[in-house]
Amino acid sequence: MSRRVLAVIPARGGSKGVPGKNLAEVAGIPLVARAVRACLAAPTVTDVVVSTDGEDIAAAATAAGATVIRRPSAISGDTASSEAAVLHALDAFEEPRSVTVDVVLLVQCTSPFLTSSDVESVAAAVAAGEADSALTVAPFHGFLWRTRDGAGHGVNHDEAVRPRRQDRPQDLLETGAAYAMDAAGFRTARHRFFGRTLPVATDPARVLEIDDPHDLARARLLAPLFDVPPARGDRSDPTLTPLEHTPAPSHRRTSPVMTANANSRLRTFGRRTAGPGRPVYVVGEIGINHNGELENALALIDAAAEAGCDAVKFQKRTPEICTPRDQWDIERDTPWGRMTYIDYRHRVEFGEEQYRAIDEHCAKRGIDWFASPWDTEAVAFLEKFDVPAHKVASASLTDDELLRALRATGRTVILSTGMSTPKQIRHAVEVLGSDNILLCHATSTYPAKAEELNLRVINTLREEYPNVPIGYSGHETGLQTTLAAVALGAAFVERHITLDRAMWGSDQAASVEPGGLTRLVRDIRTIETALGDGVKKVYESELGPMKKLRRVQGDLAGV
Template sequence: MTSTTATTVPAERSVQIGDHEVGTGQPVYVIGEIGINHNGDVDIAKQLIDVAVAAGCQAVKFQKRTPEISTPKDQRDKIRQTPWGEMTYLEYKYRVEFEQDQYTEIDQYAKANGIQWFASPWDAPSVAFLEEFGVPTHKIASASVTDLELLQALADTGKPMILSTGMSTLEQIDTAVEILGTDGLVMLHATSTYPLPPEEANLRTIATLRERYGVPVGYSGHETGLQISLAAVALGAVAVERHITLDRAMWGSDHAASLEPKGLTNLVRDIRILQDALGDGEKRVMPGELAPMSRLRRVDA
């Protein structure tokens, strides 16, 4: 990836992620974030892949960690109540983490169902782990924007990147972009509040990021409804990522801010309608207007 400064803004260009082109004028790239909503169960992960496929998503996303590296030291020994009993936070992180065998199943299942999968790696060994599966891209979580060692490991793969920008200042994003470069970079505007209240969405930042960096910009949402994600598309978001779950009442930290199957289906449906409705911006007489024009207009130009 080549580097650029934030003050030298190239023309926005599309980014190729596997078989999908992401950018202005392309179909909105919809990512169903499974994350850790599988609760450590491959069967649940497969059901969520089915949900994403049925809804019309282009991709699903997981999270990959090496728990002894990515878990903050002051959190490791804290006791957590879980469906599997009382355990330390570090033990819990291992309990919900997929390893080689599970990701092999996921890889085969996603490919058989015609959907891309990738993950947010939270540490350098997880980058190497994901590279073994030939994932089409890597997603950088908002929490990792300032992890320069991880960013360099990701940049070294030469893969296109998706960078979430929650909980980050423009200066922190500038530093990340210096490492990642802008060739092959897609940004996602995000606010890392779970669930997201409307007054913190700040959707006009989509334009700010696009103008500052000259890259395709999408939206990663943590709200409970559909309106804010749809507004993001209307404001030019070229990708939308939403957490998905089988049931928001399931145990786990991300389920409450996730979309259930019907909600995801409705979101993708409405995004596709919005794409058609936005048009190309050229003012002209539409085919459907010709009959009303001949019937209603008394004076021709």
């Protein structure tokens, strides 16, 4: 029997720290509406109410799809507890409807990046009887201090001992975003924590509580990274598009937790889908082989489109972040004369004007483009465009900050695994989450030797990550080994491409020229056709030779 699960969002009109806070907009959406939409999208939640004493808040809550419970003035002041608001809303909801609520949620407006999966995780835990109460938490590794008698004292550690992070017990930070309680138990305890309390982990990158104007300013700056418009008609994460429901870009995906089930190994790349049973997604990696010349980049896009590639890929860096400071002033010879390394990095980096031209040219040629961002500023830059995915370069696999920023975009993330140990790969997958990624086997040598390609790792990765599609990013010379990767089941293939392998640049020698790229795509399509479906059958084309050559027919041979 289904259980009645009521989400209560307290949103009083008075706020001292941020006046009118619950109506403050983040990415054009009032905070109260963001909370309502996250609750509406949680499958276990059956009803959503907003408890308020404010007319404007009531109007915004109604517009977002919630039922409004008018909160009496006695529990609307600065000292009123959230529990009091929830208890009142619980009674006010049940009595006129003659219903009984089984699970009640307390969901706060002040967590702007709360997702429907966060709400669902606590609601489902209590609804399934796994806990009496549940709360959202985030892993926390900080050392807490408190001042007492004019001196600092460790709170969660002995200040005389400094253990490594991995040697410390895992602390959990209460996010303040969502709580779920057994309704009967909550009425008895009159507090959100009672019985068996279950902490439910959420993405620490999304944890932000708005208590003052600075928090609100941070939320507005972070929103372009964290907000992911859902596909048209999708109910899964309605916190993320403005109230007018503007059409979502075709490449955007919904919250990863809500889009892939445990058995899915398919990933969306714009209009295409990659994974088992689908055509191999072929990418021509331009990288920086354009040598900072837009004309070269457009010519490479043309070559990839004519060869039949699905996409081209670039690399995007913020030079001052990605270049070690001690290397900035080192001079080197370049085709543009002798210059410092930092000047060279700027010389080969495209800006927004060039990428607008690339975006327009790719649209004209009917081919997608995306890039490997090497820092979080590069992620924010690429988010200005409707790219189908982001890629993590092998060198960036250990950059947790970058991985969290990429996960927050909601787009498909391709993770290259060159120069990485199995332990490092597992950690990166944990940070990114497995529901929205594609893993690429790679060997990070340019060019890579055949004896170091170790293509059977494709099978190893498939066994270890059964719900993740596996691809191949090749840096070898020649085409045979890339075709072997396809035969082994690679669902995604990437090769560096160049106009001429003799051109200046560190990646040119390990790249494929236009003629080779055409042959590569042609042969990939032949191989995927030849692999078939694995079901043994007698083809119609075999009937003639069978009649001519088989002396004993099958039915006679069985007698």
